[in-house]
Amino acid sequence: MLPPTITDEDDGADSTVEVVSDSLEKPYEGSSSIGRCDGDYFAWKSRRKSTDAPDGGGRLMGNLTDRLSASGLGRALFGSVLAFMAFDNFRDLEGSIGYADSKGVPEPETLVPFSSGMLLFGGLGIALGRFKRLAPGAVVSWFVAVTPQMHDFWNMEDDQREGQQIHFLKNLIILGGAFYFLANENED
Known part of the structure; x- marks a missing residue:
């Protein structure tokens, strides 16, 4: 043969x-x-080729074509919103700590800055296409821990229930996106 x-x-x-x-x-x-x-x-x-992977094959968001693709823009928008949420927590740290304390979070002076840093790391990692398992994992962990504790609409009075339910559902949407990144990313 x-x-x-x-x-x-x-x-x-x-x-x-x-x-x-x-x-x-x-x-x-x-x-x-x-x-x-x-x-x-x-x-x-x-x-x-770098166009085989939505993020440019592991480089920092790949080349210009990759960054301007739908998946590159989606990654940047999703991660940027998460990073903004974390910066907002840091900007009003006392208010965030007070709210967490009112919800019964143990050690809010320690956990709020730590969890906000976790969200910032995850958001920036997703936006830049870096730490492809660790960054979405941090975001998933953050939303799994925070959402039922901070937006427990089922325990609210009628006048607060709708607003907390909207925040709860918004967080579930973001959690779903973070699970997507966690499940569909390959390490560099």
């Missing part, structure tokens, strides 16, 4: 694609290149 013949329009080796088929005389559309093979088996290395 003759060894398979591989024609590849793109050199380079970052990721490996294995193809096993009886009929390989057709184009294989891999990460970013197209090749042909005649034979029963081959392992082929194809080059991954």
Whole structure:
């Protein structure tokens, strides 16, 4: 049996694609290149381009095209809003501590600045495409801990219930986005 013949329009080796088929005389559309093979088996290395990953393949938001893509803008907007929320907590730290204390948070003088720092880290990490597991993990942890404690609308009087329910649901939406980033990110 003759060894398979591989024609590849793109050199380079970052990721490996294995193809096993009886009929390989057709184009294989891999990460970013197209090749042909005649034979029963081959392992082929194809080059991954920065456009294969929404964040530019692990670089700081990739190139300009990646930053201006829908996913790059979504990442920047989502992370920036989280960072703004954290800065807002720091800006009115005494008010945030007082509110947390009124909700029965233990050690609010310690936990409020710590959790706000956690949210800031997570927001900036998501916005910049860095710490791809740790940043969304910090945001998920923050919202899981904070949302039911601070926006317990089920314990509120009728005049406060609707506002707290809106904040609770808003936090659930943000938590869902953070879970998406946590589940769909690959480390650098």
